[in-house]
Amino acid sequence: MKKSVTIRDVALRAGVSIAAVSRALNQSGYVSNEIKQRVHEAVRELHYRPHDSARGLKLQRTNTIGLVIADITNPFYAELAAGVLSSAKKWGYYVILAAMDEDPAQEAEYLNVLMEKRVDGILAVATGQNAHLWREAIDLGIKVVLVDRKIASLPDADVVLLDNVKGGYDATAYLTALGHRRIGIMSGPLSTTTGQGRLQGYYKALEDASLPIDPELVQMVSFKRKSGIQAVDHLLALRKPPTAIFATNNLIGETAMFALRARGVSVPGTISLIMFDDVPWASLTMPSLTVIAQPISLLGNHAVEQLVQRLQHPDLPISEGRTIMLEPELIVRESCAPPLPLPITEIERQAGPYPSS
Amino acid sequence: MKKSVTIRDVALRAGVSIAAVSRALNQSGYVSNEIKQRVHEAVRELHYRPHDSARGLKLQRTNTIGLVIADITNPFYAELAAGVLSSAKKWGYYVILAAMDEDPAQEAEYLNVLMEKRVDGILAVATGQNAHLWREAIDLGIKVVLVDRKIASLPDADVVLLDNVKGGYDATAYLTALGHRRIGIMSGPLSTTTGQGRLQGYYKALEDASLPIDPELVQMVSFKRKSGIQAVDHLLALRKPPTAIFATNNLIGETAMFALRARGVSVPGTISLIMFDDVPWASLTMPSLTVIAQPISLLGNHAVEQLVQRLQHPDLPISEGRTIMLEPELIVRESCAPPLPLPITEIERQAGPYPSS
DNA sequence: GTGAAAGCGCTAACAA
DNA sequence: TTGTTAGCGCTTTCAC
Numbered sequence: 140m141k142k143s144v145t146i147r148d149v150a151l152r153a154g155v156s157i158a159a160v161s162r163a164l165n166q167s168g169y170v171s172n173e174i175k176q177r178v179h180e181a182v183r184e185l186h187y188r189p190h191d192s193a194r195g196l197k198l199q200r201t202n203t204i205g206l207v208i209a210d211i212t213n214p215f216y217a218e219l220a221a222g223v224l225s226s227a228k229k230w231g232y233y234v235i236l237a238a239m240d241e242d243p244a245q246e247a248e249y250l251n252v253l254m255e256k257r258v259d260g261i262l263a264v265a266t267g268q269n270a271h272l273w274r275e276a277i278d279l280g281i282k283v284v285l286v287d288r289k290i291a292s293l294p295d296a297d298v299v300l301l302d303n304v305k306g307g308y309d310a311t312a313y314l315t316a317l318g319h320r321r322i323g324i325m326s327g328p329l330s331t332t333t334g335q336g337r338l339q340g341y342y343k344a345l346e347d348a349s350l351p352i353d354p355e356l357v358q359m360v361s362f363k364r365k366s367g368i369q370a371v372d373h374l375l376a377l378r379k380p381p382t383a384i385f386a387t388n389n390l391i392g393e394t395a396m397f398a399l400r401a402r403g404v405s406v407p408g409t410i411s412l413i414m415f416d417d418v419p420w421a422s423l424t425m426p427s428l429t430v431i432a433q434p435i436s437l438l439g440n441h442a443v444e445q446l447v448q449r450l451q452h453p454d455l456p457i458s459e460g461r462t463i464m465l466e467p468e469l470i471v472r473e474s475c476a477p478p479l480p481l482p483i484t485e486i487e488r489q490a491g492p493y494p495s496s
Numbered sequence: 497m498k499k500s501v502t503i504r505d506v507a508l509r510a511g512v513s514i515a516a517v518s519r520a521l522n523q524s525g526y527v528s529n530e531i532k533q534r535v536h537e538a539v540r541e542l543h544y545r546p547h548d549s550a551r552g553l554k555l556q557r558t559n560t561i562g563l564v565i566a567d568i569t570n571p572f573y574a575e576l577a578a579g580v581l582s583s584a585k586k587w588g589y590y591v592i593l594a595a596m597d598e599d600p601a602q603e604a605e606y607l608n609v610l611m612e613k614r615v616d617g618i619l620a621v622a623t624g625q626n627a628h629l630w631r632e633a634i635d636l637g638i639k640v641v642l643v644d645r646k647i648a649s650l651p652d653a654d655v656v657l658l659d660n661v662k663g664g665y666d667a668t669a670y671l672t673a674l675g676h677r678r679i680g681i682m683s684g685p686l687s688t689t690t691g692q693g694r695l696q697g698y699y700k701a702l703e704d705a706s707l708p709i710d711p712e713l714v715q716m717v718s719f720k721r722k723s724g725i726q727a728v729d730h731l732l733a734l735r736k737p738p739t740a741i742f743a744t745n746n747l748i749g750e751t752a753m754f755a756l757r758a759r760g761v762s763v764p765g766t767i768s769l770i771m772f773d774d775v776p777w778a779s780l781t782m783p784s785l786t787v788i789a790q791p792i793s794l795l796g797n798h799a800v801e802q803l804v805q806r807l808q809h810p811d812l813p814i815s816e817g818r819t820i821m822l823e824p825e826l827i828v829r830e831s832c833a834p835p836l837p838l839p840i841t842e843i844e845r846q847a848g849p850y851p852s853s
Numbered sequence: 854g855t856g857a858a859a860g861c862g863c864t865a866a867c868a869a
Numbered sequence: 870t871t872g873t874t875a876g877c878g879c880t881t882t883c884a885c
Contacts, residue, residue: 143556143636145862156872161864168865169870186632191613192558193862195549196877199500203592203613210578217574221567224595233609235560236593238581252590256548256560275543279500364776396780418777419721423753425782502878513856518880525881526854550878553861856885861878868873 144185152181164189195257204446205253207237207246207263209362214418215389215435216264219286222439223262230447232259241362243268254279260446265290267330282449286442289332289462297449299442299463303333306431306467307340307387310413313429313469314383315348318477319411323356323374323381325367325391334362337387337415356381364390371398382410382478389416396424407476417470426473434465441465501542509538521546552614561803562610564594564603564620566719571775572746572792573621576643579796580619587804589616598719600625611636617803622647624687639806643799646689646819654806656799656820660690663788663824664697664744667770670786670826671740672705675834676768680713680731680738682724682748691719694744694772713738721747728755739767739835746773753781764833774827783830791822798822 150157155174162168163178170178181187195201206223208216220236227234235258237249243266250272253261260282265273270292277283277296285298314322324341327334338357345352355377360367371394374381386392392414399406406412406426414421417432441463449455507514512531519525520535527535538544552558563580565573577593584591592615594606600623607629610618617639622630627649634640634653642655671679681698684691695714702709712734717724728751731738741756743749749771756763763769763783771778774789798820806812 143862146864147862157862158864158872158874159870162871165864171870174871186635188608188611188636190553190862192549192552193877194864196547196553196861196879197863197865199877201549211568211581212571212574212578214569214571214574217569217571220593221569221595224568224593228605233592233594233613235590236577236581237590238578248585251545254545256590278543279545393776393780400780419750420775420777420780423750423757423777424780500878503880504878514879515856515858515881516854519855522880528854531855547878550861551880553863553877554879554881556861854885857883859880859882861880863877864875866873866875869871 143190144187145190146187148185149178149181149187152185153177199257201257201259202232203256203258204232204234205237205249205256205258205261205263206234207239207249207253207261207265209239209241209264211236211238213390215416215433218435219264219439222436223443226440226443230443232443232447234262239266241266247272250276254281257281259450260284262286262442262446264288267291282446284442284446284449286438287333293460295457295460297445297461297463299438299445299465300332301433301438301465301467303336303467304340304343306415306433307337307385308344309340309467309469310337310385310415310431311341311344312347313471314385314411314413314475315344315350317383317411317475319381319383320350320478321353321356321379321381321383322350323358323384325358325360325370325384325386325395327362327387327391328359331362334387341385360391360394362388362390365394365397367391367394368398371395372402375402375404380410383475384410384412386412386414389414389418389421392416392421392428392430396428407474409479411475411478413475415467422472424474429472429475430470432468432470434468437465500547501544502547503544505542506535506538506544509542510534556614558614558616559589560613560615561589561591562594562606562613562615562618562620563591564596564606564610564618564622566596566598566621568593568595570747572773572790575792576621576796579793580800583797583800587800589800589804591619596623598623604629607633611638614638616807617641619643619799619803621645624648639803641799641803641806643795644690650817652814652817654802654818654820656795656802656822657689658790658795658822658824660693660824661697661700663772663790664694664742665701666697666824666826667694667742667772667788668698668701669704670828671742671768671770671832672701672707674740674768674832676738676740677707677835678710678713678736678738678740679707680715680741682715682717682727682741682743682752684719684744684748685716688719691744698742717748717751719745719747722751722754724748724751725755728752729759732759732761737767740832741767741769743769743771746771746775746778749773749778749785749787753785764831766836768832768835770832772824779829781831786829786832787827789825789827791825794822 146157150160163170163175239246247269264287267290283296285296289298326338358370360370386395414430417430421428503514507517520527520532596603604626621644624647640653646655683695715727717727743752771787774787778785
């Protein structure tokens with residue numbers, strides 16, 4: 140492995156100074172066409188590649204950003220990442236992926252690394268912990284844009300959000316409009332604004348439909364795969380089980396679908412199911428799933444846009460941090476139907492065995 | 497935004513030389529415990545963070561690797577990335593994600609960037625083009641490990657593969673064992689070793705079952721979502737349509753599932769379906785999908801392991817490049833069944849209208 | 854054990 | 870228009 144070729148080698152080869160080479164390569168300052176030519180020729184012959192660490196050291200800028208998410212295996216984050224990657228590339232930024240798995244310790248570890256690497260900015264769906272580290276990153280001069288979740292301890296960071304309250308409301312209202320009166324919700328953790336918002340929307344829709352809030356119907360689960368099977372069982376075992384379930388993200392929806400099938404519960408015959416997040420498989424299941432779709436790529440694009448803006452105008456007023464809010468959309472498919480006149484157990488109790496749908 | 501604190505500041509604060517600080521922080525060379533103490537105190541007080549570009553420049557090493565894939569939105573790559581991320585972190589490496597979307601031009605662009613960034617290594621599911629750039633990367637001293645696909649032009653690169661021939665064979669043999677005699681295949685592009693291998697396995701299984709090869713039954717499609725709908729239609733429209741279809745990756749399987757449902761074809765009643773790749777939704781569809789599962793996380797882990805080994809022993813003999821080959825596994829679910837005695841169109845022709853399954 | 858100093862590869866004053 | 874040079878922040882000889 141031969142010694143790597145530097146700007147000095149190029150200068151020698153082209154018979155000019157290294158400053159001239161730098162100028163020629165960066166289109167900065169004055170360079171005659173002749174020199175430009177000679178330099179590019181030398182570059183080609185020598186296979187010269189500028190050394191990014193050296194530029195980074197000199198320029199105090201890396202053209203690299205960090206993307207902090209929970210789990211790339213979750214289609215939501217995968218699509219977000221896809222949007223971020225392509226947008227970032229367009230602006231000349233490249234991304235270091237940090238999957239913290241909803242674990243504050245891992246988030247902290249990644250944050251430390253991203254700071255040492257002096258990434259220009261960080262796009263983050265954060266746990267909400269590590270407030271101190273986030274502050275430190277910002278103080279270091281790293282621009283932070285929060286995506287999907289706001290965090291209270293960073294009121295001054297830009298943020299790109301989905302209107303989760305509306306999403307939760309629309310999902311629930313769709314169900315009440317179908318005639319459901321007992322709607323179960325598998326809610327994500329209230330430590331996240333997404334969990335909070337969607338649950339809040341659920342409450343609001345019930346209220347608007349003059350329906351009582353039954354605490355038994357709200358099941359707290361984590362935003363992870365297979366984390367809520369017992370939540371489904373719990374709902375199913377209720378004295379008066381719900382006639383519909385609202386799964387507040389795609390992993391939870393997967394779980395719900397799985398558990399309902401395993402228990403032999405007919406959807407939407409016995410129970411209707413609505414899910415937050417549209418994902419490719421939602422139209423492949425039988426029945427296909429009615430969902431609240433998020434404009435995920437847009438979320439990513441806006442986030443990058445926001446970040447790039449901060450990067451290019453380093454001293455825009457921070458003060459409040461800008462907020463961009465996107466709208467979710469109800470996509471009706473097959474998994475929701477009007478409820479049976481009465482919950483099936485009620486019917487059984489009143490009229491004896493009843494042929495299951 | 498105040499000037500960032502450097503090793504010099506720490507030295508001043510601790511009342512020692514910068515060399516001592518460096519030694520203390522890196523556990524290298526001799527440092528008295530007292531100095532060590534003072535340094536760490538100063539670091540804490542000043543919130544000092546080593547500047548990675550500076551270390552990188554000095555050390556000619558970045559602790560960063562590139563991961564080149566097609567599309568993070570494909571669950572296969574998402575899981576691969578997840579495996580790579582966690583393995584890499586364990587070894588102290590962080591990853592820049594490059595999604596080239598099966599496009600050689602994008603791959604080239606990313607490759608150039610990764611070279612300029614002087615990543616220590618690259619893990620790649622490559623297009624197979626850009627041979628020259630890959631060579632250049634290796635010459636630059638960047639260790640390259642190929643994952644999932646081998647590329648002919650880089651015989652000296654380490655490679656971590658799945659036995660695609662076996663996978664293709666097992667899928668097809670399972671179908672022939674069920675009694676299928678006309679099996680359609682939606683094959684990926686032969687420019688990839690995965691496409692090649694799976695098709696080769698298909699041929700081999702047919703041969704072993706003494707079944708003829710009918711070119712009409714092999715449909716070439718790209719490894720992309722919804723790229724093969726017309727391929728399904730083509731198979732369906734055949735004078736003697738297949739009684740089973742082998743979809744050679746998860747995106748193609750998604751497409752097949754989608755198209756068959758849209759056309760009202762019963763699975764596995766009229767047509768059996770088997771897919772390469774196990775994905776979370778494969779057990780949620782109705783019927784659930786019989787698949788050939790790849791040990792994807794393992795693939796990622798091995799790849800990182802391989803790379804780290806090269807990184808830690810820079811002058812291991814290159815010569816041939818090591819190959820690790822993993823085994824696929826057949827997971828039987830509900831989407832395959834014995835065929836109808838004769839293709840339904842034959843029956844119709846012979847016996848008039850026939851009640852569809 | 855500790856510190857002074859050279860230098861990693863690059864950019865941008867500044868001088869010519 | 871071009872070249873010389875001083876760092877960017879760090880590690881590591883090499884004297885002491």
